[in-house]
Amino acid sequence: xxxxxxxxxxxxxxxxxxxxxxNLITGYVGLLSLTQAGFFAIGSYATAILTVTFGWNxxxxxPAAAILAGFFGLLIGLPTLRLKGDYLAIATLGFGEIVxxxxxxxxxxxxxxxxxxRIPMATIFGMRINPYTKYSFLVMVWIFVIVAYILxxxxxxSRMGRALEAVREDEIAASSMGINTTxxxxxxxxxxxxxxxxxxxxxxxFILSVTPGVFTFMVSIMVLCMVVLGGMGNFKAVILGAxxxxxxxxxxxxxxxxxxxxPQFKQVLFGFILVSMMIWRPQGILGREQRSAPxxxxxxxxxx
Amino acid sequence: xxxxxxxxxxxxxxxxxxxxxxLIALGYTMVYGILKFINFAHGDILMVxxxxxxxxxxxxxxxxxxxWTILAFFIAMIAGMIFSAGLGMVIERxxxxxxRRATRLAPLLSAIGVSFILSNMAAxxxxxxxxxxxxxxxxxxxxxxxxxxxxxQILILIVVLVTMVALKLFVDKSRIGKAMRAxxxxxxxxxxxxxxxxxxxxxxxxxxxxxAATAGFLIALEIKVYPSMGTMTGLKAFVAAVVGGIGNISGxxxxxxxxxxxxxxxxxxxxxxxxxxxxxxxxxxxxILLVKPEGxxxxxxxxxx
Numbered sequence: 277x278x279x280x281x282x283x284x285x286x287x288x289x290x291x292x293x294x295x296x297x298x299n300l301i302t303g304y305v306g307l308l309s310l311t312q313a314g315f316f317a318i319g320s321y322a323t324a325i326l327t328v329t330f331g332w333n334x335x336x337x338x339p340a341a342a343i344l345a346g347f348f349g350l351l352i353g354l355p356t357l358r359l360k361g362d363y364l365a366i367a368t369l370g371f372g373e374i375v376x377x378x379x380x381x382x383x384x385x386x387x388x389x390x391x392x393x394r395i396p397m398a399t400i401f402g403m404r405i406n407p408y409t410k411y412s413f414l415v416m417v418w419i420f421v422i423v424a425y426i427l428x429x430x431x432x433x434s435r436m437g438r439a440l441e442a443v444r445e446d447e448i449a450a451s452s453m454g455i456n457t458t459x460x461x462x463x464x465x466x467x468x469x470x471x472x473x474x475x476x477x478x479x480x481x482f483i484l485s486v487t488p489g490v491f492t493f494m495v496s497i498m499v500l501c502m503v504v505l506g507g508m509g510n511f512k513a514v515i516l517g518a519x520x521x522x523x524x525x526x527x528x529x530x531x532x533x534x535x536x537x538x539p540q541f542k543q544v545l546f547g548f549i550l551v552s553m554m555i556w557r558p559q560g561i562l563g564r565e566q567r568s569a570p571x572x573x574x575x576x577x578x579x580x
Numbered sequence: 581x582x583x584x585x586x587x588x589x590x591x592x593x594x595x596x597x598x599x600x601x602x603l604i605a606l607g608y609t610m611v612y613g614i615l616k617f618i619n620f621a622h623g624d625i626l627m628v629x630x631x632x633x634x635x636x637x638x639x640x641x642x643x644x645x646x647x648w649t650i651l652a653f654f655i656a657m658i659a660g661m662i663f664s665a666g667l668g669m670v671i672e673r674x675x676x677x678x679x680r681r682a683t684r685l686a687p688l689l690s691a692i693g694v695s696f697i698l699s700n701m702a703a704x705x706x707x708x709x710x711x712x713x714x715x716x717x718x719x720x721x722x723x724x725x726x727x728x729x730x731x732x733q734i735l736i737l738i739v740v741l742v743t744m745v746a747l748k749l750f751v752d753k754s755r756i757g758k759a760m761r762a763x764x765x766x767x768x769x770x771x772x773x774x775x776x777x778x779x780x781x782x783x784x785x786x787x788x789x790x791x792a793a794t795a796g797f798l799i800a801l802e803i804k805v806y807p808s809m810g811t812m813t814g815l816k817a818f819v820a821a822v823v824g825g826i827g828n829i830s831g832x833x834x835x836x837x838x839x840x841x842x843x844x845x846x847x848x849x850x851x852x853x854x855x856x857x858x859x860x861x862x863x864x865x866x867x868i869l870l871v872k873p874e875g876x877x878x879x880x881x882x883x884x885x
Binding site: 366541554 | 811
């Protein structure tokens with residue numbers, strides 16, 4: 277029981293990192309990216325390969341994972357972000373599948389479907405952060421979440437954050453105010469990708485192995501649900517969303533009904549969460565963070 | 581085998597595959613033309629349609645292969661189409677219609693939700709095992725020179741051709757087709773001219789979903805049926821729609837055929853490893869978005885303030 281609670285809290289942390297990234301992209305800029313799983317995979321494999329094959333220290337692989345994921349974010353973002361948002365959804369969906377495809381097939385580097393085993397545990401000052409006993413790992417994950425939260429929250433309150441929201445509300449108006457919309461969008465996308473890469477690193481030292489089967493489209497959908505459920509454009513809310521989704525995911529195990537409830541049940545539930553939130557409460561549970569200025573200065577007359 | 585024969589062989593395979601993509605791409609493009617939104621659940625409607633067709637065929641086909649199994653094949657196909665059309669209309673009514681005046685992101689997210697519900701419900705109810713349709717008739721390949729063609733391929737090509745011509749005629753000539761075009765040009769004005777645009781949107785979803793079910797049933801015949809089949813197939817068909825010019829019906833047909841040929845020739849002649857075949861569509865998407873974002877037959881649309 278306690279074990280599951282700790283597990284839920286650790287996964288909440290790992291997924292909260294991804295959700296924070298997704299929130300910057302989807303909540304602030306209003307772009308639908310469906311590839312957090314891809315960047316998550318890139319981060320995981322970066323840590324796994326660098327520690328196992330090249331003997332790096334875990335702490336050094338974190339910036340490597342972030343940079344690598346960010347680089348791929350740039351690669352995929354540059355061509356697609358110039359266009360209307362809908363294309364990004366498809367391109368990123370395809371990208372996620374391709375990452376998995378390559379991880380599955382590039383045997384010499386990734387060991388194919390078998391994945392990479394025996395990743396060394398993370399250590400700090402000679403102390404091992406043992407994922408089996410969980411407490412120290414829990415603390416480490418949540419330190420990352422808090423740091424990411426503060427950084428992204430600061431970013432969102434900065435000039436860049438305001439520019440991103442301007443892009444979401446009206447791209448043409450934003451660009452006529454001198455905002456380089458493409459460059460802001462690409463930056464948001466790269467940052468969102470990097471933080472998912474870091475989440476991947478943490479996942480690698482938590483499970484101590486990586487296999488391509490983990491990084492399915494399902495992961496991206498879960499992250500999306502977290503953002504939608506908590507409230508788009510609100511970093512506190514997406515962390516809450518991460519907890520709720522993880523709680524729902526592990527609920528059958530928590531109450532000992534995992535034999536009765538089929539695994540598809542939670543996926544179906546995620547689908548219903550997306551649809552019903554959109555229809556009844558598109559702003560999410562907590563809603564968007566309010567700015568001090570009134571929401572609508574001018575009402576629009578008629579229909580446009 | 582001579583190289584010309586080989587060329588025609590790949591051509592034939594590519595056309596079959598491309599025809600199926602084209603049928604699916606039509607659904608994306610018709611919905612996009614009217615509502616300006618990507619129906620993410622389209623691929624999963626295809627999956628449900630092909631399951632339904634498969635079940636119907638298994639239920640009525642009887643034991644021996646004969647004229648009846650061929651008839652049963654078409655009855656099953658139509659059953660799948662009707663069911664999918666109904667499903668498409670219900671989904672539109674429940675999950676998309678309330679969001680018509682919402683932000684752009686809302687219907688997209690809702691569609692992803694629907695897609696997830698459908699594919700996982702299918703896995704739950706029917707299992708994740710993949711199934712194949714029993715042959716409705718003898719599938720011994722015919723040889724024309726050095727090129728071998730299976731009767732299935734001929735059947736697929738005929739079905740695709742008939743459907744496409746019928747659709748083109750329907751959209752260009754019939755009153756409802758005219759109303760569809762009007763709605764896609766300007767929904768509000770169409771409404772003022774007495775077109776019931778809600779009804780037209782409903783019909784568009786029904787037709788698109790029925791076409792998807794047809795394609796799914798053909799896939800069941802040639803390849804196989806499984807709960808997550810809609811994702812990759814749908815993705816590729818969407819790419820086909822974008823390549824041809826999204827919102828353009830002829831474009832979807834052209835894009836589908838082109839993508840089918842590209843995949844077949846890419847593996848056969850360009851030496852792209854089979855495992856990376858799915859990547860071809862994606863690369864094609866990136867290239868077309870960079871070079872000609874409006875697609876081959878699409879119109880350039882300037883966004884207005």
